[in-house]
Amino acid sequence: MKKSFLSMLVVVGAVMMLTTSCAKLPQEELDAANASVEAAKAVEAQRYLAADFNALQDSLNKAMTMIETQKSKFSMMRSYKDAKALLVTVTTMAATLKDDAIVKKEEVKIEVQNALVETNSLVAEVKLLIAKAPRGKEGKAALEAIQTDLAGVEATLTEVATLIDNGDYMTAQEKVSAAKEKTNSLKAELEEAIAKTKRK
Amino acid sequence: MSLKRRGKLSLVIIMVLLFTGGGLITLFSLSAHPPVESIDRCSQVLSNARQAEAAEYAGDLLSDAEIAYGEAMVEWNIQNTRWYISRDYSLLNEKIQLALRKGEEACRKSIAVKDSMHHDLAVVFKEVEKDLERYANHFGVLPLNQQSRQDFRTAEMLFLEARKAYESGNYNRVVPKLEKSRFLIGESIRKNQKTLKNYFANISKWKIWVDETINWSRANKKSVIIVDKFAHKCYIYSRGVEIHALDAEFGINWIGEKNYVGDKATPEGRYSVTKMKSKKRTNYYKALLINYPNEEDKARFAQQKKKGLISKKTSIGGLIEIHGGGGKGINWTDGCVAVSNEDMDQVFRWAEVGTPVTIVGSLKTLEEVQASEK
Known part of the structure; x- marks a missing residue:
């Protein structure tokens, strides 16, 4: 009698195991992945490497x-093996x-700084x-x-x-390119005027 | 335990296990299943929408889609904590369908908006470029308004920045820059055009003055001097016939009438030479003093003073001359008419005390002037 009760307990236990046991949720990996994505966001990866960031977001969603x-x-x-690997x-x-993103941001920063130096030299x-x-006639008015x-x-x-000081390199890039274009056109205008005088 | 009893017990255990297993499988197969395929599709649609820059060009729709997707994932998680049989994925399905719809709409809208912005902005660029050219051609060198010149420069820089943003496909960044550029240049053109129209309202009067002066020259067989400020010319007529057209320079504020001393404006009116100066009597090679202010100038000055437009302490000024020292290419005098020393010799040759000098804003209408500047 005692033995049959024990056997029944084993059966109930097995059934319980069958219905409740499961693989462990990869919570640690999930937290690590989320933290990593947030860290990438913090350095503006979504702005400087938008396509790559989008792919990362897709993988996290997946x-x-x-x-x-x-x-x-x-x-x-249940098996979290694949999810864990993906995380x-x-x-x-x-x-x-x-x-x-840090490298890219630095590249843009250097590019903008160089463009700024270049444009300042152009201005000089x-x-x-x-x-x-x-x-001569009209020349002075044009010079003014x-x-x-x-x-x-x-x-x-x-x-x-x-x-640049505020770290807004993208806006700085647009402005410095515009300034460079304008300075180049002023330079060309002056060079043309000087060349004309030499020809005379 | 006998072998028979042990066999019986084993059979019972197997039966229980089979029954439970079978029951669970039946329960699981009868329970609801999550719309995994739709969820995957939705995730892909959202990814496509983000790639199509929906965050920039269909922000509201993408945001709605992402919120619905997030809510769907939360709902899925909630349902997954329930017992199989009590799971209900209808709300999840509903949210996913909404996210799908909004995501697809966001993607479509983003592509359409980008296409239309690419096209529409190109048209606006052409219009603003035209306005910038128009300003440079018609108002760029005129002493109209310092603020307007500043606005033009700002408009030009904004235009260039907008073009850089356009070239890199950042259309949303183009819009505020281009709009501001268009506004600034449009306002500058409008204000300056209005100022010029008001100024050129005197054209009939100027033409009458010039015609009468030339007729007088013809009738009296004498020389006259006519100054056209807009053309920057000083004409010498003899016996009603133009014999010289000389380049002339004026005061820095040459557009408009001279109102008071030190306003750097060159007067407009009918005058005559009162004195001829040369050698040590002038700093500018040779000079013809004219009778500014005439009666009309005095009357206008008095009226403006009465209205409080001119301070009571300010005087009307004088000593307006046609003199040498010109040829600098800019308007630099205090209100006199300057020509080059060589040209001044011509002026001196043809002029005498009493020679009529008529100074007008223009001999052409504003339309004619602007058409010739194109």
């Missing part, structure tokens, strides 16, 4: 779907993306050309206009320096 899909399954059938990949991807060249430019335009460029370059 892992979440995999987890919930497993959770929907019959306990004994580890996401964590690695996010860490790489974070580093890449234009100032030298202004000194050489013909001052160029000087005021150059003052506008210099004001933009001051704005660019502030934007």
Whole structure:
């Protein structure tokens, strides 16, 4: 009698195991992946490497779907192996993306700083050309206009320096390119005027 | 335990296990299943929408889709904590369908908005570029308004920045820059055009003055001097026939009438030479003093003073001359008419005390002037 009761207990236990036991949720990996994605976001990866960040987001979503899909399954059938592997990949991807974004941001920063230096040199060249430019009829009026335009460029370059200091390299890039284009056109205008005078 | 009893017990255990297992399988197969396929599809749609820059161009729709997707995932998680048989994925399904719909709509809208912005902005760029050119051609060198010149420069820089953003496909960044550029240049053109129209309202009067002066020259077989400020010309007529068209320079505020001393404006009116100066009597090679202010200038000055437009202490000024020292290419005098020394010799040759000098804003209409500047 006692033995048959024990046997029944084993059976009930087995049934309980069958219905409740399951694979362990990869919570640690999930937390690590989420933290990694947030860290990538913090260095503006979504701005500087938008396509890569989108792919990372997709992978994280995919892992979440995999987890919930497993959770929907019959306990004994659950396996978080794939989800876990994907979460580890996401964590690695996010860490790489974070580093890449920092590098990219630095590249843009250097590019903008170089463009700023280049445009400042162009401004200096234009100032030298202004000194050489013909001052005859109409020339002086045109020179005055160029000087005021150059003052506008210099004001933009001051704005660019502030934007670089504030870390807004994308906006700085647009402004410095515009300033460079304008300065180049002023330079060309002056060079043409000087060349004309030499030909005369 | 006998072998028979042990066999019986084993059979019972097997039966119980089979029954439980079978029951559970039946229960599981009868319970609801999550719409995994739709969820995967939705995830893909959202990814596509993000790639299509829906966050930029269909932000509300993408946000709705992402919220619905997030809620669906939460609902899925909730249902997964329930006992198989009591799981209900209808709300999850509903949320996923909503996310799918909104995501697809966001993707479509983003692509359409980008296409339309690409096209529409190209048109606006052309319009603003035209306005910038128009400003540079018609108002760029005119002493109209310092603020307007500043606005033009700002508009030009904004235009260039907008073009950079357009070239890199950041259309949303283009819009505020281009709109501000268009507004600034549009306002500058409008204000300056209005100022010029008001100024050119005197064209009939100027034409009458010039015609009468030339007729007088013809009738009296004498020389006259006509100054056209807009054309920057000083004409010498003899016996009603133009014999010289000389380049002339004026005061920095040459558009408009001269109102008071030190306003750097060149007067408009009918005057005559009162004195001829040369050698040590002038700093500008040779000079013809004219009788500014005339009666009309005095009357206008008095009226403006009465209205409080001119301070009581300010005087009307004088010593307006046609003199040499010109050819600088800019308007630099305090209100006089300057020509080059060589040209001044011509002026001096043809002028005498009493020679009529008529100074007008323009001999052409504003439309004619602007058409010739194109």
